Amino acid sequence: MPETSFGLVNRIIASVMNEHTTEIIRDYFEAHFSISCAIFSEAFPDADPITSFRWHKDYGPSCQTHIMVYLDDAAETGGRTEFVNYDDSKRIDSTGYDPTNLESRIKNIERILKDADVISPQPAAGDILIFNATEIYHCGIHPSHKSRKVMILIIQPDFLPWAQSPNRVLFLNYPLNRDLSRENAFHPYYKEVDA
Numbered sequence: 001m002p003e004t005s006f007g008l009v010n011r012i013i014a015s016v017m018n019e020h021t022t023e024i025i026r027d028y029f030e031a032h033f034s035i036s037c038a039i040f041s042e043a044f045p046d047a048d049p050i051t052s053f054r055w056h057k058d059y060g061p062s063c064q065t066h067i068m069v070y071l072d073d074a075a076e077t078g079g080r081t082e083f084v085n086y087d088d089s090k091r092i093d094s095t096g097y098d099p100t101n102l103e104s105r106i107k108n109i110e111r112i113l114k115d116a117d118v119i120s121p122q123p124a125a126g127d128i129l130i131f132n133a134t135e136i137y138h139c140g141i142h143p144s145h146k147s148r149k150v151m152i153l154i155i156q157p158d159f160l161p162w163a164q165s166p167n168r169v170l171f172l173n174y175p176l177n178r179d180l181s182r183e184n185a186f187h188p189y190y191k192e193v194d195a
């Protein structure tokens, strides 16, 4: 019998939520934390990127953080995510840039912040990036060669450690009625494509 998505997702999460990651996030929140939902995303080459592939901050409470789990090598796909730090994010806000307006989101941050210090990691498959997506500006870079797959874990403070949190059984219910024991979590978010 093939492995269910539930098994696959659980193995990835068990590997991500190791002692080192747990310590970093607990220190950041100064509290226990849990995963509130998991998002599966596949991006394809696109010459005219929109939404998350332009500079923005995410909607949502500021007291959360994202773990982006790369399932492919950025060196192979060309797909990655760029960031600026908190200070530059505040400077971008002070220019009046409105990330909630999808129409006016820009591809080149230097258009509004000439000396922006863009951080551009090159993750390998299995690497994770942890960042507060509601507070810092970031921009997805479309893959240039083949699709790029990521799993995004939304992390929020919790009263209990992850191992004991009710969210441990609830977080995969989003989107509503998703049942990983019966379906492929990556579908329709994730499709294998040829190189």
Ligand SMILES: [Fe+2]
Binding pocket: 052, 056, 057, 058, 133, 138
């Ligand atoms: Fe985002």
